[in-house]
Amino acid sequence: MLFVVKIYLELLCFLKNSTIDTMYNVKIEQFEGPLDLLLELINKEKMDITNISLAQIADQYLDYLENKEDINIVNLADFLTVAAKLILIKSKALLPLLDLSNEEEEEIFDLEKQLEEYRKFKLVAQEIEKIYNNDRQSFSRDNFIEIEPQFAPPEGIGGKELAEIYNNILGQIPVFEKLEEERIIKVISLRERIDNLKEMLSHKAEINFSELVKKGSNRVEIIVSFLAVLEMVKRRIVVVEQGEIFHDIKFKKII
Amino acid sequence: MEKEKIKSIIESILFARGEEISFLQLAKTIEIKKSEVISAVDELIVQYQEGKKGFGIIKNGENIQMVTNPDNAQFVERTIKKNLQETMSRTALEVLAIVAYRGPVSRADIEAIRGVNSSFTLRNLLMRGLIIKSTNENDQRGYLYNISSEFIKKMGIGKIDELPDYEGLSKDKRVESIINLNVEK
């Protein structure tokens, strides 16, 4: 449960630091992916890609996710995975004594490198666009234009074979809309989670965070739950408390 | 314009175009005098002959066309023959099957169904006489493709709709959805 504790530490810091004027300073627009958004935030602050800068923009990143009206974005899972890493980075920045596992250290390091890498390709993509759209380009000839067609049928291919091949092609046609639906179903959206928590709190006065995330939770779901709790604290629906540092987080309904 | 530049442009145009083109049209395209075109072409012909290059330019009245050097004919024929004798690739068979069940079908639709560009494959199937193309009334730039009557005969059927499960396969919903998806995007 160490991860949950870290989330909680972050939760406290976040609540202390967040003020209204920092909430809406990211223009809500469509970012294709989490790295896109992160880069935009870093560029806006004119910072280099370092742990420190990532820790600084972690709040803005989370704000963006929270305030996104249409939370059922296709790549919510991708956004949330990065959110988890940012929380880790910020926890570490605020609590230097916090001991991270090798795996967690690596994750932080990876995010930094990934961002650097992505930034390079974004820049070079702009160069490519310029070259692609300039007037210089080559043309080739159609193949064998000057040659008259000669009947050369493939051996052993008749109706039965063509039907088989065609059936195969049909089977490989991707169904994009369905794929996207599946992805959305897999991730519980933030709003759903909030409703879900409210529902739970209407039966119970107090819930442990561990209860919330135990059944088949992956990191993404833990993060969604965390964001949901965060949102509810902000809206003063619940209060959060933790007895001691490694104890479970409890939250209670405000009556 | 410099003569060397004119020659270079003429080479490019003749190469890419394939079909013959008139001196006048070349002059208009390059925005120079017809006499300049004629003189540049004459120089190119001499250069190709003296340099024993792989191509040449043939004149037909007011029209010219770039062709391969007849001295290399046996090698060109060998390439063509190899191409025809080669067993057909999986890609080619797939495009053939799509034309069979969906014909008359546009290149754009074939590409949407397979998710891969198919222009060279279509040319190869045309060259093998397995498919034929006709102009698309809805799209001036594009063509529609059908199975050739020779290949229909070769398969031992009288009409294309005698293919196995033609009714069901030719109207499969998955195809409609992917074609529509690409229209939207």
Next chain:
Amino acid sequence: MEKEKIKSIIESILFARGEEISFLQLAKTIEIKKSEVISAVDELIVQYQEGKKGFGIIKNGENIQMVTNPDNAQFVERTIKKNLQETMSRTALEVLAIVAYRGPVSRADIEAIRGVNSSFTLRNLLMRGLIIKSTNENDQRGYLYNISSEFIKKMGIGKIDELPDYEGLSKDKRVESIINLNVEK
């Protein structure tokens, strides 16, 4: 066979074929060694460039194709039927850049760099013929993506390493730095 003759034959074959062809296939057709083909092609490329000729030869891995000189593009465009140039989205350009610098590259690797699912964009680029896919020998279910000759033509370059900062970006620095980090520890 004399080198000049080899060059002439290669010109004829490339001209007639239009489509790209591999060094090996050329060597087999002409019945010479592959190394002879490569050296003849390199000489042709230099000749075309130095003479500012109307043609050029582009290389993409093991394949070559004869094309027009990109400097003459505006004139060639006026004489051939051309597909409408579609605009490229920012997403498409990003994926294209990754494939260009890192190809052969798997979808997973592309997504590791971009942090988002890229299957729709890959399909779109495949349909436009700007990238090609081949089966991954290490993973039967997966594909590897490479840049196509079509992309090289559109960019007006001779081969992929003429792209800006190709040396620097084509190597995965991340792999190197992870190794360094481990050494430091």
